[in-house]
Amino acid sequence: LVLVVAISFVVTKNGWITITTQYFTHLFDWPFAVVIGRSLALAINTSIITVILGYPVAYYIAFKSTRYKYILLYFLIIPFWTNFLFHAFAWSFILERQGVLNSILHGCGIISEPIHFLNTTFAVYIMMVYSYFPFMVLPIYTALEKIPKQFLEVSYDLGATWGQTFWRIIFPLSISGVQAGFFLVFIPAFGEFAVPELLGGDKTMYVGSVISHYILNAWTQSIGAAFTLLSAAVLLLASLVVLFVMRRLGGIQE
Numbered sequence: 001l002v003l004v005v006a007i008s009f010v011v012t013k014n015g016w017i018t019i020t021t022q023y024f025t026h027l028f029d030w031p032f033a034v035v036i037g038r039s040l041a042l043a044i045n046t047s048i049i050t051v052i053l054g055y056p057v058a059y060y061i062a063f064k065s066t067r068y069k070y071i072l073l074y075f076l077i078i079p080f081w082t083n084f085l086f087h088a089f090a091w092s093f094i095l096e097r098q099g100v101l102n103s104i105l106h107g108c109g110i111i112s113e114p115i116h117f118l119n120t121t122f123a124v125y126i127m128m129v130y131s132y133f134p135f136m137v138l139p140i141y142t143a144l145e146k147i148p149k150q151f152l153e154v155s156y157d158l159g160a161t162w163g164q165t166f167w168r169i170i171f172p173l174s175i176s177g178v179q180a181g182f183f184l185v186f187i188p189a190f191g192e193f194a195v196p197e198l199l200g201g202d203k204t205m206y207v208g209s210v211i212s213h214y215i216l217n218a219w220t221q222s223i224g225a226a227f228t229l230l231s232a233a234v235l236l237l238a239s240l241v242v243l244f245v246m247r248r249l250g251g252i253q254e
Helices: 002-009 022-028 028-063 069-081 085-096 100-107 121-145 149-157 162-190 194-198 207-215 223-252
Strands: 010-011 014-018
Touching: 002 010, 002 022, 002 223, 022 028, 022 194, 028 069, 028 162, 028 207, 028 223, 069 121, 085 100, 085 121, 085 162, 085 194, 121 162, 121 194, 149 162, 162 223, 194 207, 207 223
Parallel strands: none
Antiparallel strands: 010 014
């Protein structure tokens, strides 16, 4: 990080090192703002989708699958044992025009012509949710597992319904897990570049794509470092806003 800051602010001319902000001047143009906004949308949407899909899974593992709990956790983390590229190629095989998904839809009579799923935003979101799904489930499961079962029994004994018990006891006590999972997904998803390149066909630029484009070029590394700092500042601000909203949500639930 110190090196990134130094590269983005330091320029060498005639053997003299000076401080400059010239690398930041054109980064405030509209195309770069669009890239940052698109990456924020990707990170937020991916986090929200994984929360919606991951919370029921974590709830089921924590409260309903007492006998098969560790088996389900095993299947949840087993994708980490294989290389990320294998996952990308597997989803490419599923989403291509003659792939598994189009074959199923055509066989069910839902479509008459193959749909172009691959190299689209839809494919990017599918892979993003798939890749970061365990990062959401595990923190939520950990928070749910710590809730004393006596709290639920007392709530039911006092006449509360499952919905009342969930919203007044379970969810408020598990909000820390939701927060941890959200940021475990949100922060790395903001800088993701491999998934858009492999599943999106590198058609749409995201923050990670722009940074890699500049950093890998020896003549534009300083611009890449400057854009990294600018993106990090936006990410920090967005994270603080999300944290504020989550704390307000947790306070309302309590």
